[in-house]
Amino acid sequence: MTMSTRPTTRRPPDVRPDRQGGPPLLVPALAFAALTVTGAVLGASGPRPGTDAAAALAWTAAHGTLLSVGAAVLLGSAFPLVVYAATAVRRLRRLGVSAPGPSMGYAGAVLAAGALSLSGLVGWVAAQTAGLGDAALARALAWLWFATGGIGFVAPLGLLLLGLGVPALIRRLVPRWLAWAALVIGGLAALSTFALLTDVLYPLIPVGRFGGVLVLVAFALALPATRNGEVTR
Numbered sequence: 001m002t003m004s005t006r007p008t009t010r011r012p013p014d015v016r017p018d019r020q021g022g023p024p025l026l027v028p029a030l031a032f033a034a035l036t037v038t039g040a041v042l043g044a045s046g047p048r049p050g051t052d053a054a055a056a057l058a059w060t061a062a063h064g065t066l067l068s069v070g071a072a073v074l075l076g077s078a079f080p081l082v083v084y085a086a087t088a089v090r091r092l093r094r095l096g097v098s099a100p101g102p103s104m105g106y107a108g109a110v111l112a113a114g115a116l117s118l119s120g121l122v123g124w125v126a127a128q129t130a131g132l133g134d135a136a137l138a139r140a141l142a143w144l145w146f147a148t149g150g151i152g153f154v155a156p157l158g159l160l161l162l163g164l165g166v167p168a169l170i171r172r173l174v175p176r177w178l179a180w181a182a183l184v185i186g187g188l189a190a191l192s193t194f195a196l197l198t199d200v201l202y203p204l205i206p207v208g209r210f211g212g213v214l215v216l217v218a219f220a221l222a223l224p225a226t227r228n229g230e231v232t233r
Helices: 026-042 053-062 064-094 101-132 135-149 151-171 176-196 204-222
Strands: none
Touching (some): 053 101, 101 151, 151 176
């Protein structure tokens, strides 16, 4: 008796897409942008390094609630920045970027987020201690609030922009104008480090802050998720 055997076919392995790329990059980008703009608006009238001690104390005492809300916004803006950087670095790795630039950019984001967190906490402390009536303390806290939320934030943010812009330009992952914008604004942001030496460079702080926000949002829109989406122009 002969037995007939049917040819067996092997099923191809179940290929599933990589779902570990993180959230859509635009989500933390827009959250960071909204919180950054809100924080800037809330603190626009606040004391600066050139403000005298009495004026710093008067403003802090009169705007305690505003300062506390601004402090919470600053602290909250640090979180989407780190999420954005981690997601962007992950995406660049998936696109084949093995250079250390993205890792350096992530380190810059962590430093910038730490500066934002410290600035927010300093602002909260300033609001709580305004009732002491110590003008010298109010001025010192105002300086620290400005230094951490201004130069301390913008300078390392430049490292993030450079870490994204260099591989994006070399690998043509985004339009060239966007990659160059990241490099130029990132360089200016890093240059704001020397605003600690002269207030002539203070204008670099808003350039790095708001220019950096625009670049990050643009990168979230332009950076492809897969190699098939690389920009060839």
